[in-house]
């Protein structure tokens with residue numbers, strides 16, 4: 001019977017980035033995915049690498065900063081191996097601050113009206129605007145590139161097969177079971193996102209937090225250059241994310257709605273109105289599509305990273321609103337842990353054991 005060094009449950013951005021990095025270290029890796037890789041939260045995400053967000057929990061700030069720092073190199077390696085680009089854009093973010101908010105990031109600078117117009121001419125909204133040194137990627141292109149790089153390097157995939165349980169023998173994980181098969185492995189990592197809690201034993205305490213996004217494209221025949229927004233723009237009502245192909249994403253809700261992924265047309269309309277107030281050219285764009293995805297949240301909003309109480313069984317999940325941003329650093333520290341090295345970061349605050 002074939003056996004792997006590591007079986008990863010779930011082929012989202014976290015499972016794929018980890019599989020790719022583990023394979024680089026020489027481990028044999030199998031990804032077992034219940035549907036198709038990267039079609040859940042990863043597919044739905046906006047793709048901001050928002051390391052200046054003041055909402056980042058203090059315990060996570062060092063890992064967030066490290067992930068943002070290594071992102072360009074991560075993307076360079078990925079492009080070299082997958083021959084695909086995840087559309088890393090680094091023009092930065094324009095954020096409109098509330099009255100009592102201060103820019104809280106090295107390199108941030110407040111913009112007066114003239115600077116704002118010069119930086120991003122289509123913006124008409126006025127207020128306390130600030131430029132942040134952030135970037136963004138297209139998560140679908142990132143997922144596709146990670147899958148291609150992982151497959152090219154020899155990671156094995158089983159798709160359309162949900163893992164029901166982690167197999168245990170002599171109080172140690174020995175692989176995973178789907179309804180049809182058993183896959184043997186020395187180590188198992190739960191990267192099942194919002195569904196991580198459904199896998200027995202020791203289901204991880206993740207829950208789905210719904211986010212809706214609308215995607216706009218220029219009207220047929222419209223002059224694209226005039227419409228092009230260069231920066232990510234964040235206001236309290238909406239965030240606006242430009243892609244290099246001319247699409248613009250508007251997002252996102254944060255809803256406790258269980259596993260419901262329906263899109264609410266009224267929410268989409270609200271996003272379009274709010275974005276048109278920021279830049280009237282966006283009001284002239286056409287709605288292309290809209291979707292919802294399920295962020296994997298943990299009870300304390302921190303990721304769940306590390307060894308569980310069952311020897312051989314690990315978790316890398318619960319990345320909530322930051323999984324695209326945190327994928328490079330998560331893959332790095334989990335690879336270090338799984339290959340017997342000391343992780344670059346103390347993972348105690350993220351341990352699965354903190355939930356008892």
Ligand SMILES: Cc1cc2nc3c(=O)[nH]c(=O)nc-3n(C[C@H](O)[C@H](O)[C@H](O)COP(=O)(O)OP(=O)(O)OC[C@H]3O[C@@H](n4cnc5c(N)ncnc54)[C@H](O)[C@@H]3O)c2cc1C
Pocket residue numbers: 009010011012013014015032033034035036037038039040041042043044045046047048049050161162163164191192193194195196198199210211212213251252253292293294295296316317318319320321322323324325326
């Ligand atoms: C609207 C929205 C906007 C977002 N914007 C951003 C952003 O701007 N920046 C950012 O950093 N993050 C953002 N996020 C969050 C980000 O998408 C997630 O944190 C990240 O995708 C989590 O990745 P994951 O691999 O853990 O989960 P997922 O991508 O959900 O992958 C989990 C995978 O596990 C599979 N799976 C589940 N159960 C099983 C099982 N039993 N057996 C086998 N496979 C299984 C699923 O099918 C899925 O493919 C956003 C999310 C949403 C919804």
